[in-house]
Structure formats: structure tokens, C-alpha cells
Amino acid sequence: MKNNFSNMVPLTEDSPKKQETVCIFGTGDFGRSLGYKMMQCGYSIVFGSRNAQTSSLIPKGAEVLSHTEAAQKSGIIIVAIQRQHYNFLAELTEVLQGKILVDVSNNLKINQYPESNAEYLALLVPGAKVVKAFNTVSAWALQSGTLDASRQVFVCGDDSNAKQVVMDIVRTLGLTPLDQGSLLLAKDIENYPLQLFPMWKFPIYLSLGLSAAFFFYCLIRDIIYRYVYEGKDFSFFVAISIPNRVCPIVALILLALVYLPGVIAAILQLYRGTKYSRFPDWLDKWMLCRKQLGLVALAFAFLHVLYTLVIPIRYYVRWRLNGYVISQINSNKTDPFNNVNGWISDSYVALGILGFFLFVLLGITSLPSVSNSVNWREFRFVQSKLGYVTLILCTAHTLVYGGKRFLNPSMYRWYLPAAYMLSLIVPCIVLVIKFVLVFPCLDRPLTQIRQGWERNSSGS
Ligand SMILES: NC(=O)C1=CN([C@@H]2O[C@H](COP(=O)(O)OP(=O)(O)OC[C@H]3O[C@@H](n4cnc5c(N)ncnc54)[C@H](OP(=O)(O)O)[C@@H]3O)[C@@H](O)[C@H]2O)C=CC1
Numbered sequence: 001m002k003n004n005f006s007n008m009v010p011l012t013e014d015s016p017k018k019q020e021t022v023c024i025f026g027t028g029d030f031g032r033s034l035g036y037k038m039m040q041c042g043y044s045i046v047f048g049s050r051n052a053q054t055s056s057l058i059p060k061g062a063e064v065l066s067h068t069e070a071a072q073k074s075g076i077i078i079v080a081i082q083r084q085h086y087n088f089l090a091e092l093t094e095v096l097q098g099k100i101l102v103d104v105s106n107n108l109k110i111n112q113y114p115e116s117n118a119e120y121l122a123l124l125v126p127g128a129k130v131v132k133a134f135n136t137v138s139a140w141a142l143q144s145g146t147l148d149a150s151r152q153v154f155v156c157g158d159d160s161n162a163k164q165v166v167m168d169i170v171r172t173l174g175l176t177p178l179d180q181g182s183l184l185l186a187k188d189i190e191n192y193p194l195q196l197f198p199m200w201k202f203p204i205y206l207s208l209g210l211s212a213a214f215f216f217y218c219l220i221r222d223i224i225y226r227y228v229y230e231g232k233d234f235s236f237f238v239a240i241s242i243p244n245r246v247c248p249i250v251a252l253i254l255l256a257l258v259y260l261p262g263v264i265a266a267i268l269q270l271y272r273g274t275k276y277s278r279f280p281d282w283l284d285k286w287m288l289c290r291k292q293l294g295l296v297a298l299a300f301a302f303l304h305v306l307y308t309l310v311i312p313i314r315y316y317v318r319w320r321l322n323g324y325v326i327s328q329i330n331s332n333k334t335d336p337f338n339n340v341n342g343w344i345s346d347s348y349v350a351l352g353i354l355g356f357f358l359f360v361l362l363g364i365t366s367l368p369s370v371s372n373s374v375n376w377r378e379f380r381f382v383q384s385k386l387g388y389v390t391l392i393l394c395t396a397h398t399l400v401y402g403g404k405r406f407l408n409p410s411m412y413r414w415y416l417p418a419a420y421m422l423s424l425i426v427p428c429i430v431l432v433i434k435f436v437l438v439f440p441c442l443d444r445p446l447t448q449i450r451q452g453w454e455r456n457s458s459g460s
């Protein structure tokens, strides 16, 4: 989609005062989008192009010159050209001498070339100060102004002044620069946009695996087994009944897995006697995807809520209730009200409601826009303390559900012992370790360990 910038909001006299001239090589999608955004923020832009004619696509007010002429007009040149066309830059070495060259390029594959594009540019134009930036921002986001998800701009480069200049531009555009260090880091920065949901992979695969396993378990137990041994066809259970068993089980296990690496890490720290050693790689990775695990868990919990809300309007449920009432009428007897059952049923639902409410609160506070507006301590409080309360409530909800079924074996003959027990194992492990082992003893020994460590290191 080529956007015609001259049709968009015109840059009027009230635009911020012109700051400095920045040169952009390449009048492609990205070059034009960045140029337009920079002009809105008060920069004056000269494009360097193979074809030095202003076309209707070029943002109004920008000059288009040849590469050499454009480069002479500014100390900063943004190279919005694909890496495979960089060769011609070697001929411009003289005019690019001492200038800041910003490499914005991305590759099509991870580790496509032996060296990063930015390092390649630095080799081609040895006299220039190469800075890597902007590659994680898309042309589309720049045009549409919807930069919420990609406000961060990773910047790296060997010349710290050049890096500062680029970071100032990033800030002026309303983005957040993140200094990643030297140009060696360019490779990681270039690989970053190519990683498809790196943090989501593990949670999604895990949840799909768990769902499939529990689904087949329920399928065999509730449908196939009963069909074979009782001759009854309950195949319609696959629509709501079985998903509504799978969802809460998966949600609870995933929620517990959000907090399991934390307690494992704490045990590891206790065992090693220091807070300052690296965790094993798998634990690191697990810790890093906790937020995604939690969000997938929330999605399953949400489904469970929806499936539960439709229970009263299900044909099968109404049919059973009617049958129950009619059988009471036929036998001319009324079941007495059972207070215990009343309590169990209400407390089970109440625990579920509160657990889900806190779960949603956890999900909302993990959104970047919310977590940016609270300080680190508040964020920790919500994510850790509130997280454990949520886990306790959801585990209790599941326990009481089991109790309810246990007390009414005649009504619910075929509840799920194995899957149900499995869903409780992980949360119980986490809660038991947290509160019996880690919680009471962690604070003191670790502080002492740390003080001892500091004393040792300052003494040596
Ligand atoms: N599109 C996006 O969302 C993003 C793009 N990027 C990076 O920005 C760079 C440009 O991307 P994009 O604008 O989408 O690509 P385009 O293909 O739209 O534009 C590339 C531009 O490079 C110039 N060019 C092409 N071939 C040559 C050549 N042989 N010699 C000299 N100049 C040439 C052309 O400009 P002219 O005709 O004026 O010479 C062309 O318009 C890429 O490196 C890309 O990885 C980074 C982040 C996001």
C-alpha cells in the first residue's frame, strides 16, 4: 500500500519550529513514513534518491536531491534502503566522512548474513559513525500514529555522541530509545523483529498440549467408556461439558506454573547461599515468559466462566432438573433443604468469582500502558502478592468443587478423579513450598547471606 502523504494532514505554519535538517536515503515506504513523522515533529528533511524528482508520494515540504547533494546538507543520514543495495554507499565515502549514518534495515531471516547490516555499513563507509536504530518500528505504525506496541526503539553504536544524537531524535518523535551498547549488539537488534512471539511459544504449546491431553482423557472417560459399557450416547459432551472441564484445569495449572519458577529460584538461592549467581538457562527462559503464561491462563479461565454461565440454558441440564422434580412428584416426597450443600455450593461459586476477578486485575496490570503508570514496588505488589491470593482462591475453588462432587456422588457419578487431582498438584506444590518452606525462612537467611557477601567482597 503506497500512501499519498500530500493528501494527509498538511504541515502548516503552526508546526513546531524547524529544528535541524536530517537526510534520508531512500524514498521507499519506510523512508517516507519516517520523513513525514520527523517533519511533523519539526525537522526539515532532505531525501537522497536515485531519482531526484519530487513525486506526489513525497511528504510536502521535503526536498529530494541526489545522494551526494542530500548528504552534504546534513550531518545525520538515515539509510532507509535494503542492505543488498548498500554497495553504492562505498562511493560516497568522502561526503559521508565523519557523519552519522543511521542503519534502520531488517533482514528476511534470522542470521541471514554473517555480520549485521549495521556492521556491514560501517565496513563499507569506514569514516562514518554508524548507529543502529528504528528497525523495530514499522512504516505502518509511523504513518498511522499507533505506536503503542512498538514505542521502544533499540539503539546501538560505537560512537556515544552519535548515539546520543540519534536517541534525541527518537525522543523527539515521541518514542522511547533503549541504549543497547556497541554496534556488536546490532545483530540481536536485527533479529528481534523476526522472532515471532518468542515469549509466547512455550505458553501456547504447553497450553495446547495440556488441553489436548485432558480433552482426550475426558473423551475416553465420559463418552467412549460410557458408550461401550452403558450403551449411552453422550457425544454432545464434546461441545460444552468437556471443554468446561479442560479449561479450568489448564487455567489453574498454567497459573500455578507462573509462580513455580519463582519458588524454584528461591530454593536455588537458598541452596547456593547467594542471591548473586546466574540461574540455569531453562529457569531464566521460564521466568521471562511468566507474563505470557499468565495471560494464556487468563484466557482459559475466561472460557471457563463463559461455559459455566450458559449451564442453566442447556437443554441437557434443564432436562435433568425437570426429571429430578418429576421424580420427586411421582414418589410424593420432597428432598429437605441441605444447609451444608447450600454453603458448599455458594462458597464454591464465590471463590471462583473472586479468583477470576483478581485474575482479570492481574491481567490488566500486566498491560504495558498500566504497568508503565505504576512504580516497580506497586507492580511487584500486584503481580506477586495479588498473584498468590489469586492462586489460593482458584485452588480453593477447585478444592471445594471436588468436595461438592464428593458429597453428592449420586448426582455426579462421573467426575474426574485423575484430571482433577492433576490440576491440583502443581498449585498445591507451589503454595506449600511458598508458605511452608520459602516464605518464613527466605527473608532472614538471604539478607544475612547478602550482608555476609558484601562484607566479604568489601574486605577483599
Ligand atoms: N517498511 C517497514 O515497515 C520497515 C522497513 N525497515 C527497513 O527500512 C529499509 C527500507 O525499507 P522500505 O522502505 O520498506 O523498502 P522499499 O523497498 O519500499 O524502499 C527501499 C528504497 O531504497 C531505494 N533503493 C532501492 N534499490 C536501490 C539501489 N539499487 N540503490 C540505491 N537505492 C535503492 C529506493 O529509493 P529511491 O528510489 O529513492 O532511490 C527504494 O524506495 C529496509 O532496510 C527495511 O529493512 C525497517 C523497519 C520497518
Ligand SMILES: [Cu+2]
Residues within 6 Å of the ligand: 248, 304, 352, 397
Ligand atoms: Cu470453576
